[in-house]
Amino acid sequence: MVVTRFAPSPTGYLHIGGLRTALFSYLWAKKNNGMFLLRIEDTDKARNSQAATDAILQAFKWLGLEHDGEIIYQSQRDEIYASYIQQLLDEGKAYKCYMSKEELSELRETQMANNERTKYNGKYRDFEGTPPDGLEAVIRIKAPLSGEIIVKDGVKGNVSFQAEDILDDFVIARADGSPTYNFVVAIDDHLMGINQVIRGDDHLSNTPKQIIVYEALGFDIPSFYHVPMIHNSEGKKLSKRDGATDVMQYKEMGYTPEALLNFLVRLGWSYGDQEIFSIDEMKELFNPKDINKSASIYNTEKLDWLSSHYIKNFSNTKLAELLTDYDLILTSHDKKEILLDALKERAKTLKELAELIKEVLATPTSYDESAVKKAFKADSIDVLNAFKEKVSASSEFHLPSDYHHLMEEVANEMEIGFGKIGNPLRVALLGKMSGPGLDSVMAILGKSETLLRITNAITAHS
């Protein structure tokens, strides 16, 4: 069974890059009827917060990414890590190192001065004397000093590292006894049964260290897929200044989970020429072997396009429901269908759609100057009056086509083109030149509001 995981460290919000690796992991598990586990890497007590964990969970919930099983918190697993540290100590695969921080940094400085690679010098690797007084030991693992370590990566291929280039006896437990990242990752992934690791390629150079831990403990090494980073428009690492970092901000901006997930799945991954993927299609088609090798640049043009695509194709019922999050209650509006049909093709986001709707529903309090200039000709007031007569003489209409007929009648009777009536009427009803079809607008507004707006315009422009 395929078991994947997402393992964020709760130092901040869930951002777009983290979300994408989470999505990939989730999809790959689902595709294989496997499990997608969640582990919170909160061993650094100083930098972690419960709020950040909650934010991540909240984002997952919004997007419908459900994890399987219980959430694992590393902060609650100290005894587990301690027992493995003891095991390595007992087996002679790890040892206590009494080098002080001062001595260590001195060592580094001389190495840097000599233009050498900074590495621990193995001073206590085979130490057997009496430990120095007053120093708490760290635990270091005995790493191979030479040889080749190959990371078999499903995205990058086989990546080989020379032990002497990258390894030294790295610390697996700090002076206070707490374990370090590369150590606990290997243990937790093993204990959780994770066999497919999909993560950012910033972890690629850590992987050899983790392999050393796997081997020291006799664990099976999982399959790795290191997915390339998402960069900002300058080609640099994504930062807070590159728009919304927190995934939940995308909700505030009016994007739907469908659009955001579709956008992200196509960033670094593709399936032929297909652009639109439902969640079910993603689960069916995603395969990490098709992940691109190169970094991609974050750019919202396509997100906007996808967003408008989904909004156009959502049912009015679903839209009305979604819109409640954007301060717009439409559920009881009797012209909901006409309203949404008329406006959903005009918005890139739900937020925009809500604003567009509110605009149509609000009686104009002013008229766009250039629109008035363009629309109001010498006979416009007469035309509006004629149309107004028609409307008030009619019974309450409900269909756009009814209003359309009325407009046609006026145009025919006065022997004028459609534009002669459409333009001033548009300004009267909406206050500007652009907007949805007037017949729909009038059907939405109803007889009395339509008459009110026409009367207002006649008064203002006579």
Next chain:
RNA sequence: GGCCCCGUCGUCUAGCGGUCAGGAUCCAUGGUUUUCAUCCAUGUCACAGGAGUUCAAUUCUCCUCGGGGUCACCA
């Protein structure tokens, strides 16, 4: 700096020795529309550079250049 990864239209990408280098987005133009938007059609735009290998390189190899990542008692 050492080590590692990467390099096809502005952007997201297809390509896996022989293609008019394809799609999408963006942009532009035209059509539809009483307006705007939608929609449809058309168009502009790319293999970082240089050596090899080969009958043939975007594709394989090497070098250069460019970009990124990583080198902790952070994760």
